[in-house]
Amino acid sequence: xxxxxxxxxxxxxxxxxxxxxxxxxxxxxxxxxxxxxxxxxxxxxxxxxxxxxxxxxxxxxxxxxxxxxxxxxxxxxxxxxxxxxxxxxxxxxxxxxxxxxxxxxxxxxxxxxxxxxxxxxxxxxxxxxxxxxxxxxxxxxxxxxxxxxxxxxxxxxxxxxxxxxxxxxxxxxxxxxxxxxxxxxxxxxxxxxxxxxxxxxxxxxxxxxxxxxxxxxxxxxxxxxxxxxxxxxxxxxxxxxxxxxxxxxxxxxxxxxxxxxxxxxxxxxxxxxxxxx
Amino acid sequence: xxxxxxxxxxxxxxxxxxxxxxxxxxxxxxxxxxxxxxxxxxxxxxxxxxxxxxxxxxxxxxxxxxxxxxxxxxxxxxxxxxxxxxxxxxxxxxxxxxxxxxxxxxxxxxxxxxxxxxxxxxxxxxxxxxxxxxxxxxxxxxxxxxxxxxxxxxxxxxxxxxxxxxxxxxxxxxxxxxxxxxxxxxxxxxxxxxxxxxxxxxxxxxxxxxxxxxxxxxxxxxxxxxxxxxxxxxxxxxxxxxxxxxxxxxxxxxxxxxxxxxxxxxxxxxxxxxxxxxxxxxxxxxxxxxxxxxxxxxxxxxxxxxxxxxxxxxxxxxx
Numbered sequence: 001x002x003x004x005x006x007x008x009x010x011x012x013x014x015x016x017x018x019x020x021x022x023x024x025x026x027x028x029x030x031x032x033x034x035x036x037x038x039x040x041x042x043x044x045x046x047x048x049x050x051x052x053x054x055x056x057x058x059x060x061x062x063x064x065x066x067x068x069x070x071x072x073x074x075x076x077x078x079x080x081x082x083x084x085x086x087x088x089x090x091x092x093x094x095x096x097x098x099x100x101x102x103x104x105x106x107x108x109x110x111x112x113x114x115x116x117x118x119x120x121x122x123x124x125x126x127x128x129x130x131x132x133x134x135x136x137x138x139x140x141x142x143x144x145x146x147x148x149x150x151x152x153x154x155x156x157x158x159x160x161x162x163x164x165x166x167x168x169x170x171x172x173x174x175x176x177x178x179x180x181x182x183x184x185x186x187x188x189x190x191x192x193x194x195x196x197x198x199x200x201x202x203x204x205x206x207x208x209x210x211x212x213x214x215x216x217x218x219x220x221x222x223x224x225x226x227x228x229x230x231x232x233x234x235x236x237x238x239x240x241x242x243x244x245x246x247x248x249x250x251x252x253x254x255x256x257x258x259x260x261x262x263x264x265x266x267x268x269x270x271x272x273x274x275x276x277x
Numbered sequence: 278x279x280x281x282x283x284x285x286x287x288x289x290x291x292x293x294x295x296x297x298x299x300x301x302x303x304x305x306x307x308x309x310x311x312x313x314x315x316x317x318x319x320x321x322x323x324x325x326x327x328x329x330x331x332x333x334x335x336x337x338x339x340x341x342x343x344x345x346x347x348x349x350x351x352x353x354x355x356x357x358x359x360x361x362x363x364x365x366x367x368x369x370x371x372x373x374x375x376x377x378x379x380x381x382x383x384x385x386x387x388x389x390x391x392x393x394x395x396x397x398x399x400x401x402x403x404x405x406x407x408x409x410x411x412x413x414x415x416x417x418x419x420x421x422x423x424x425x426x427x428x429x430x431x432x433x434x435x436x437x438x439x440x441x442x443x444x445x446x447x448x449x450x451x452x453x454x455x456x457x458x459x460x461x462x463x464x465x466x467x468x469x470x471x472x473x474x475x476x477x478x479x480x481x482x483x484x485x486x487x488x489x490x491x492x493x494x495x496x497x498x499x500x501x502x503x504x505x506x507x508x509x510x511x512x513x514x515x516x517x518x519x520x521x522x523x524x525x526x527x528x529x530x531x532x533x534x535x536x537x538x539x540x541x542x543x544x545x546x547x548x549x550x551x552x553x554x555x556x557x558x559x560x561x562x563x564x565x566x567x568x569x570x571x572x573x574x575x576x577x578x579x580x581x582x583x584x585x586x587x588x589x590x591x592x593x594x595x596x
Contacts, residue, residue, distance in 0.1 A: 016395055090314075117523065149316055149318075
């Protein structure tokens with residue numbers, strides 16, 4: 001093949017990469033640029049991309065105008081509760097499905113798969129009735145307790161990963177007299193750190209982002225999570241686009257930072273649990 | 278015959294009995310380990326499904342006693358009944374939900390495949406581009422909604438700003454019934470990085486030998502893409518499509534936050550309809566019936582996708 005043709009392909013490749021990168025980045029630039037503008041700069045057309053002065057106080061205003069830190073605190077309760085709960089319950093179940101033999105195992109595992117794909121809308125109403133009956137509507141418990149009863153996706157992920165760990169490690173520990181509990185905690189768990197980190201990242205993102213569940217169960221504004229809070233902010237201060245953008249940037253930041261720091265483990269865990277299957 | 282365990286002599290049991298006891302211990306351990314999950318399944322899934330089904334034949338507002346009304350909830354989706362007028366929104370809601378699925382899933386699929394192919398090239402700086410494409414899907418969905426609300430602002434938003442650069446007239450992105458689903462699709466495609474990375478992983482799993490053999494036979498890039506790449510990726514594509522369809526059918530927060538179901542019910546997706554009936558109108562019975570209809574539709578739709586795709590899916594033999 002002619003060398004010139006190769007170079008042409010490469011250049012075209014770089015060109016496309018760059019074009020799409022610009023397309024994908026522009027909304028971010030717009031978001032941050034807007035968050036740093038004064039009102040008069042927001043309401044001009046055509047807009048200036050870089051504001052004259054960077055109005056950092058928009059961020060301060062946004063974070064004080066609505067009880068941001070209260071919402072973060074509530075969300076963190078939910079997130080932490082979910083992470084701990086799902087790590088315990090899903091790891092237990094994932095290990096059981098991967099390692100233990102019992103006649104009905106496949107039947108139960110097919111239930112796991114079923115619930116993974118089951119459209120949730122049907123269950124929202126009866127579950128609300130259940131929580132209502134327990135008197136736990138308008139508390140954070142309906143957002144936290146379900147995680148303690150396993151998450152189908154995490155059980156699946158953990159089970160996949162457990163099956164990639166060779167039996168010899170367990171067997172040699174068993175010969176030396178270790179109990180099953182000891183095996184899980186001290187041997188298996190350190191081996192599956194990448195998958196655990198993946199579970200943590202997914203759980204964090206799902207809880208931080210979750211809008212529908214808090215919307216259904218929380219009426220008292222002092223219990224609102226960040227996602228509901230941002231929506232309230234929009235309703236009250238919608239016209240203040242600069243502040244809304246600042247608030248949105250802040251709300252988006254934790255997930256981005258989490259991904260940035262734990263990226264390495266995340267892709268590794270995904271690959272092992274998912275695509276390679 | 279004596280067996281010693283930790284030094285103490287123990288009489289040997291016959292092999293079968295020992296195995297039976299071991300199996301019982303394993304079974305007990307199994308059920309102990311899955312007991313939290315099992316509890317959740319019983320309370321929230323089994324009871325949930327059953328109760329929801331029962332509810333769909335009732336009229337209930339959580340306060341007054343339940344009233345059995347037979348199939349009235351289902352009939353009222355299509356026609357007037359003795360008790361209710363026909364739900365004027367149901368068909369429209371179903372229609373726009375389908376329209377949304379048929380717009381967003383192919384659009385996302387094409388962009389995801391395209392980006393994956395783009396990122397699969399042997400060029401410098403790919404990790405940087407990977408981050409750029411993936412970043413939007415990492416951001417909190419609520420923030421994304423707020424951002425695009427602002428982007429789609431008629432007077433000062435990015436959308437019409439860009440249109441003005443191109444000399445095109447401004448459009449009412451979110452308030453024009455003709456465009457609102459297109460706007461939603463554009464916003465959804467911004468998050469294509471997620472799927473693109475999954476496809477990229479799949480692409481990397483395709484053995485190079487296949488491409489080399491094709492090169493020897495003189496195939497050009499397009500042929501290689503359609504005859505090698507797509508078939509080898511087909512299981513991943515299928516999974517991705519089914520997942521995307523299921524998610525698209527259940528879209529809720531986007532329409533709730535950005536358009537409240539408007540304009541003219543063009544974004545009144547079925548999940549929003551169910552929500553409003555259940556938690557605003559407190560019509561638990563009708564909302565349950567709606568959710569069952571939506572479930573049946575999702576299952577039927579995804580099943581037909583599986584069936585029609587089955588002949589095109591190539592399952593490669595694991596090496």
